[in-house]
Amino acid sequence: MMRAIGIILAGGNNEGRLGVLTEKRAAAALPIGSSYRTIDFTLSNMSNSGISKVAVLTQYNSRSLRDHLTSSKWWDFGRKQGGLFVLTPYTTNADSNWFRGTADSIYQNMSYLHNSNEPYVVIASGDSVYKMDYRKVIAYHKEKGADITVVYQDMAGKDLSRFGIMELDEDQRLLEFEEKPIMPKTSNASLGIYVISRELLIRLLEEIIPQGRYDLVKDIIERFRKTLKIYGYAFDGYWSTVGTGICSYYSTNMDFLKKEIRDIFVNEWPYIATKAKDEPPAKYNISADVSDSIIGSGSIINGKIEHSVIFRKVYVSEEAKVINSIVMEGCKIGKGCVVENAILDKRVEIRDGQCVIGRSCAELAIVEKGKTV
């Protein structure tokens, strides 16, 4: 049994790369695949890997995230041993009332590390969609005798400019780490998932923060790449992040229309857990015409839906068309509407006969939360 605590970094709005979608919510709270929020994947991975004590570090617009995490029982964290801790910046000290970086956010909650006795810490960002057994990463970490293990994926052929790129030796030991390089030397991209011993993490944080260094990647991984034994762990399963922009958010959702990807999360044990919503089954009426789409529970469909992701409690009227779109919880789409290449945030109402049409998947029409068109 490899005992570890978890830290989920869910603080950022990813520098506004997701526009209105993260204006009022953290990227980790973005709705995914009809019934989930992004953080469900990392939370479930932690729980399913036997990690029973997890801290979620939030900062930016954490209301919807906190609402999602009001009860920890859905991920099986409501326990005497362990639990789910939602940690925010202290507001008592004028000097430290706001996280200055990922390492700082952990440092400000140092007591969480001090008050545990598990030997390992798994640190993961809350804005990615994947299924991983962290126990395997910890076992690898021990086997290598590593100080830090960084999970990476070979992303040959993909746009690497958004990732931290790792150069490894034959034994998978890290030689160079370059954040968002213009000329990447390899295609091994860090997935922002780290294993480190709890005591080493405490030591490193106590060393760097007083020096005014606040970033986990820049000030620990990059800075100590030569002096510490940092190893790469290759992960070749499905991994996608919503944090890098609207496009990646859109494509991550659309991936759920592929059976092989749905199977990973939906049909293969262990499952991804989310907050229980208790909606009735999706209802298809006589004029429903749905193809290649996922439909959330509690939705009522009267119109045409094609290649789209429909969340819970959406109402689609007769003669309406929804194509290549994401329609979030509680939207109402009126008679004869056309919604194409669009993202409708929660509780958007499209009045009868109105159209919301984006030019393409790269130029999506986005309607912000609660708006009426």
Added chain:
Amino acid sequence: MQRKEMIAMLLAGGQGSRLGILTRNMAKPAVTYGGKYRIIDFPLSNCINSGIDTVGVLTQYQPLRLNQHIGIGIPWDLDKKNGGVTILSPHVKGGGDAGEWFMGTANAIYQNLDFLDSYNPKYVLILSGDHIYKMDYAQMLEFHKKKEAAATIAVLEVSLEEASRFGIMNTEEDDRIYEFEEKPEHPKSNLASMGIYIFTWSRLREALLEDRKIHADSDFGQHIIPRMLKEGQTMYAYRFHGYWKDVGTIESYWQSNMELIQALPTFNLYEDFWKIYTNSDHQPPQYTAAGAKLTCSLACEGSEVYGTANRSILGPGVIVKRGAVVEDSIIMANTVIEENAKIYRCIVDENCTVSQGVVMGAGENIPNENKPKIYDSGITVVGDHSFIPPDVQIGKNCVIYGKTEAQDYPDGQLASGKSVMREVMI
């Protein structure tokens, strides 16, 4: 224990034998309804929505599925420090080695006097786990208090023709009950008992103790209510005006499910302020493929449709493969309908496989030869964890249970009204 004003006792021990194979391995309250629910979800959700946080669930017949479903009551917020849900099963009593089954509805309550006394409630709500309805028991309690009644019985106005199938309350003008008649041939009133009672606990306690001396099989309808009326206790009928269905037979079960798929169903599951809660292990999206045709149906979480489904209910995790057709049918959780299988007016229970090319529910409407009273409505029923081999033709009113093989279907056929029973394949 903290004293509770009213606690609910939910009678969930009945078999529901007229549901045939559907209740072979589970009590009637555990039978699924509307795809994702089980019948007991309705009274349990009504309880928590009415502010009742202490519920005793009395089980007897095949309780495993029910116990697993209820657990510690998390889905209904009934996991409470004080109160919550407690499963009450028949047991061996202290001071002797004699165990005793619950012999009747009132006897079951009598055998759990300890449980009730530990909460010392002022009122007791007696429910059964057999009906589909939404009801605010708090309003009924208000009525009970206002009338200063010893007992209040919820009633539904039915037509006089139907009345002889029910327990009928004969009342004064102000709905005070003066007589109770079980299934009267010539009904004097149309107020049918819904099997929902509120008793002032001290009065019921007394009646249970007295009746125990006479009837070992003490029953509310047959003994307790007539006894209390005879004693001249104040008993009132409380009129309920919503949807209420006893899904006691294969046909009424099928019918009531089918009512959910109407464009404007009489029974609305889609309103926010009276949610029905259930225990689902996870909540994956529901997928409908390109080329699929899904109309007039309910499709639950995790179901995947590649073929055609019309006027049907697809439970969680159900897969309807390419070329398959499902019409007027109820397909329960995790059942797979393979390619080109055709299913008409059938009920297929959980975790079954209907292999490719099977045609089921076609042919003449001949009642089942073994159980003509249960299977006579043209509906073919497949029990849970069953397997049907490829390309067989199955008629109407058939019953299939277990891992059946090609030789169970002579000439690839199972004529209307025939049954095949084999071992299950868990």
